Amino acid sequence: xxxxxxxxxxxxxxxxxxxxxxxxxxxxxxxxxxxxxxxxxxxxxxxxxxxxxxxxxxxxxxxxxxxxxxxxxxxxxxxxxxxxxxxxxxxxxxxxxxxxxxxxxxxxxxxxxxxxxxxxxxxxxxxxxxxxxxxxxxxxxxxxxxxxxxxxxxxxxxxxxxxxxxxxxxxxxxxxxxxxxxxxxxxxxxxxxxxxxxxxxxxxxxxxxxxxxxxxxxxxxxxxxxxxxxxxxxxxxxxxxxxxxxxxxxxxxxxxxxxxxxxxxxxxxxxxxxxxxxxxxxxxxxxxxxxxxxxxxxxxxxxxxxxxxxxxxxxxxxxxxxxxxxxxxxxxxxxxxxxxxxxxxxxxxxxxxxxxxxxxxxxxxxxxxxxxxxxxxxxxxxxxxxxxxxxxxxxxxxxxxxxxxxxxxxxxxxxxxxxxxxxxxxxxxxxxxxxxxxxxxxxxxxxxxxxxxxxxxx
RNA sequence: GGCGCCAUGGCCAAGUGGUAAGGCAAGGCUCUGCAAAAGCCUCACCGCCGGUUCGAGUCCGGCUGGCGCCUCCA
Numbered sequence: 272x273x274x275x276x277x278x279x280x281x282x283x284x285x286x287x288x289x290x291x292x293x294x295x296x297x298x299x300x301x302x303x304x305x306x307x308x309x310x311x312x313x314x315x316x317x318x319x320x321x322x323x324x325x326x327x328x329x330x331x332x333x334x335x336x337x338x339x340x341x342x343x344x345x346x347x348x349x350x351x352x353x354x355x356x357x358x359x360x361x362x363x364x365x366x367x368x369x370x371x372x373x374x375x376x377x378x379x380x381x382x383x384x385x386x387x388x389x390x391x392x393x394x395x396x397x398x399x400x401x402x403x404x405x406x407x408x409x410x411x412x413x414x415x416x417x418x419x420x421x422x423x424x425x426x427x428x429x430x431x432x433x434x435x436x437x438x439x440x441x442x443x444x445x446x447x448x449x450x451x452x453x454x455x456x457x458x459x460x461x462x463x464x465x466x467x468x469x470x471x472x473x474x475x476x477x478x479x480x481x482x483x484x485x486x487x488x489x490x491x492x493x494x495x496x497x498x499x500x501x502x503x504x505x506x507x508x509x510x511x512x513x514x515x516x517x518x519x520x521x522x523x524x525x526x527x528x529x530x531x532x533x534x535x536x537x538x539x540x541x542x543x544x545x546x547x548x549x550x551x552x553x554x555x556x557x558x559x560x561x562x563x564x565x566x567x568x569x570x571x572x573x574x575x576x577x578x579x580x581x582x583x584x585x586x587x588x589x590x591x592x593x594x595x596x597x598x599x600x601x602x603x604x605x606x607x608x609x610x611x612x613x614x615x616x617x618x619x620x621x622x623x624x625x626x627x628x629x630x631x632x633x634x635x636x637x638x639x640x641x642x643x644x645x646x647x648x649x650x651x652x653x654x655x656x657x658x659x660x661x662x663x664x665x666x667x668x669x670x671x672x673x674x675x676x677x678x679x680x681x682x683x684x685x686x687x688x689x690x691x692x693x694x695x696x697x698x699x700x701x702x703x704x705x706x707x708x709x710x711x712x713x714x715x716x717x718x719x720x721x722x723x724x725x726x727x728x729x
Numbered sequence: 730g731g732c733g734c735c736a737u738g739g740c741c742a743a744g745u746g747g748u749a750a751g752g753c754a755a756g757g758c759u760c761u762g763c764a765a766a767a768g769c770c771u772c773a774c775c776g777c778c779g780g781u782u783c784g785a786g787u788c789c790g791g792c793u794g795g796c797g798c799c800u801c802c803a
Contacts (some may be wrong), residue, residue, distance in 0.1 A: 280764075298803090408755090425732095428798075429732060429733065433730050499802075499803030500797070500798080504732095506802090531734085532802095533803085539796085540800090541802055543800095568743090568752065573733080573743095574796065582751080583742080583753075588752050596749090629742060629743045629750080632743095632752075634751085636752065640768090647767065698762075703762090703763095704762095720766085725766095
């Protein structure tokens, strides 16, 4: 399988570096200061699909995703709410887990948090100071970017280090030797949560956590480091500088994989801009399958616009897949059976090429048509259905019937449908249609077939 | 201002040298008591202008429009 690498701007073959053959995947997660939005879901789903696919192809994956639970916004918001920072983080992390589960996203193997790794972070910073890549200054500690090398520093984001200087924020209160330098450790301000360190009370800077977490959970070098495209600079740029300076090993990550952003209207969906749709809001009107399908009908490196019409289209598409995957086998079977082997090959070829989910889906929809056609012609469609369900599962689609109504209603609906069948048998068309219209208005769709009437919720 | 990305049918969206995947929507037909579902059929001169090539959405140059990053951000 090949994945596009941001650092080299090329597609790389993905081969686990470690001798045990386990692929190390580190993904930058969320800062849990508020509810997560569909953009976060998109990111989680992209890496979920990657992981499911690699597993399916026989490459075991160890997946680590962090929570940044020490952060300015977290501190501010907790203070405004009058609760502890840890409590606020805890709530949002619990929500995040719950929502991703609803979206059928497999949990990462580990979810390290900054608050749990402060000693490791301190040790990491000490190591950088010893090697001359960092310096303490007035209770803060900064990373010396020029020590690492300008060309190397700008490689990931394709930036000239001197252009960065002019754009760098100049804060007169900061104690940097060079405007490019960034904070590894920040001295505590009054009223803020803080931890002990050789430089006094304080807290870790933003970037250092991921270097320390990756080192602790996955080792000195990892296979794929992922996250949203907005993290390329400065977050991932700084991670490379820290990790490679500390371990002396290059590369820190064999492949840098970044997903493009979800847009709402004409702008990036983001917490700071305030233009967002939360995962809960999306799940209130659409199933996990519909949402996932919508998000993977576009390639992960292309920006995608969130629009209700697009979600509705995905909903209809998911329904189409589901109908075909579970359509009843016709009674009479003629040879040859419909199988999905050609589809499987197309699916693999598409996914191997930088996770081309749109093409993989196209293959599944073509198989859907073959299944429907086969069913109409009395062929054995079961092998193809099995393949369809298997491949959909690799994309994390459950093809499950949405369960929105109460299960208790089912016997009553059965009764009404049965009654209607009797009316039809008696050619009482008006009454039969009246029952059907009534059910339709309640969200129950009735379908008449040769073997009687079936119903489903829509 | 610097760096980068994108512009494909009514909507969404693949395709990066040999004459356009897929989904949704729409229209016609088949099936059906009528529907629904399903099937079959129909629906693209690939933003504009030059260039390279036997041949270009696909490569090169220019133009126009849009987006992202450069500051917290998935």
